[in-house]
Amino acid sequence: MTVVIGFEGSANKIGIGIIRDGEVLSNPRRTYITPPGQGFLPSDTARHHRAVILTVLKEALEQAGLKPADIDCVAYTKGPGMGAPLVTVALVARTVSQLWGKPLLGVNHCIGHIEMGRLITKANNPTVLYVSGGNTQVIAYSERRYRIFGETIDIAVGNCLDRFARVIKISNDPSPGYNIEQMAKKGSQYVELPYTVKGMDVSFSGILSYIEDAAHKMLSSGQCTAEDLCFSLQETLFSMLVEITERAMAHCGSQEVLIVGGVGCNKYAEAFKFCIDNGAMIAQAGWEMFRSGQVTELEDSWITQRYRTDEVEVTWRD
Amino acid sequence: MAAAGEANGGTGKLESSLDVPFPSSREATIALRSLSPDKEPRKGGISKLITVSGSTLSRWSADEARILRVSVNSFLDHLSLVMETMEMFGPPVAV
Numbered sequence: 001m002t003v004v005i006g007f008e009g010s011a012n013k014i015g016i017g018i019i020r021d022g023e024v025l026s027n028p029r030r031t032y033i034t035p036p037g038q039g040f041l042p043s044d045t046a047r048h049h050r051a052v053i054l055t056v057l058k059e060a061l062e063q064a065g066l067k068p069a070d071i072d073c074v075a076y077t078k079g080p081g082m083g084a085p086l087v088t089v090a091l092v093a094r095t096v097s098q099l100w101g102k103p104l105l106g107v108n109h110c111i112g113h114i115e116m117g118r119l120i121t122k123a124n125n126p127t128v129l130y131v132s133g134g135n136t137q138v139i140a141y142s143e144r145r146y147r148i149f150g151e152t153i154d155i156a157v158g159n160c161l162d163r164f165a166r167v168i169k170i171s172n173d174p175s176p177g178y179n180i181e182q183m184a185k186k187g188s189q190y191v192e193l194p195y196t197v198k199g200m201d202v203s204f205s206g207i208l209s210y211i212e213d214a215a216h217k218m219l220s221s222g223q224c225t226a227e228d229l230c231f232s233l234q235e236t237l238f239s240m241l242v243e244i245t246e247r248a249m250a251h252c253g254s255q256e257v258l259i260v261g262g263v264g265c266n267k268y269a270e271a272f273k274f275c276i277d278n279g280a281m282i283a284q285a286g287w288e289m290f291r292s293g294q295v296t297e298l299e300d301s302w303i304t305q306r307y308r309t310d311e312v313e314v315t316w317r318d
Numbered sequence: 319m320a321a322a323g324e325a326n327g328g329t330g331k332l333e334s335s336l337d338v339p340f341p342s343s344r345e346a347t348i349a350l351r352s353l354s355p356d357k358e359p360r361k362g363g364i365s366k367l368i369t370v371s372g373s374t375l376s377r378w379s380a381d382e383a384r385i386l387r388v389s390v391n392s393f394l395d396h397l398s399l400v401m402e403t404m405e406m407f408g409p410p411v412a413v
Binding site: 022050052054057058069083087088090091095096098099100101142169296299300301303304 | 411
């Protein structure tokens, strides 16, 4: 029996989860939500996490009905993500790891999403579409690495959605993407936007500039509604993602797609709570890594804003 | 006594030091090992050294007051989080 606690706080969600052999015992989380029209900045986000992290840690233990002695390993997000929030969370993870005398494990955030997706869906060897506010990658497992087959060459798809939400000043509660999705349902007119697939990769910053400009012109002249723009943006972005995912599936001969990351919540409400950043996904990846013999020494436990998915040796799969 | 330091171009025109007492040298070492792994976000103009001997001592040198202030402020925020964590989830288990 192996019990792992996972700490996640690389963006605006702070979550701590406990997993015992594939069972999620607890997974409390808090989200830092900014007013409409504003994004979240690193220092404010870190401040938010710092204010709640110890309370969330207590909740995680209480809801799981466990004491620190019952934990076998402390996993935390090493990266990628925003620097200041990552440090805040790593500090607590390192400290409790030493207080409780438990080994520490630095986890790649993207791999956390993938391992949680594999646990929940029990998919055999899917092509993974990882889409969030910070990341957009098409990933397939091959020979001990999660290989990146395609990715964004500039901003993440979720970043494009979030920044468009700011332009039309819709609420960030519960998330800008969720509110865009609700508005898109009421859209009736398709507005043509640039379609920018580049081979195996995608680009979103051009679409963002275009739609920001279009929003100012077309909304004030009444040519279309904000709902129409939300609808058109979603259609364009998701078609592009489908194209690069299909291309990767054709290369790999794979029949299944696993969608992970916060943007995966869109239309896929079932695994909702695990798509959004959470502590249990870090615990799950940590569980796999720990059982295959990996450990992070304190001196090597520094956080990093850039951390490629294919940098990690996937020692827990053949 | 344990030490962890990093020098990334600070020429040492301005200096600051901080001595933080801990209940035991074990706890001071825990704090040191939690606080030292991350590199200073700023690539140049600041150098920070943290050592432990009984309590935790930190020493900075920086080119400009502004850079020094930011580094010391961040350190104090981080230190207080580590200390709160130790208070809530300590004492450390017997080795």
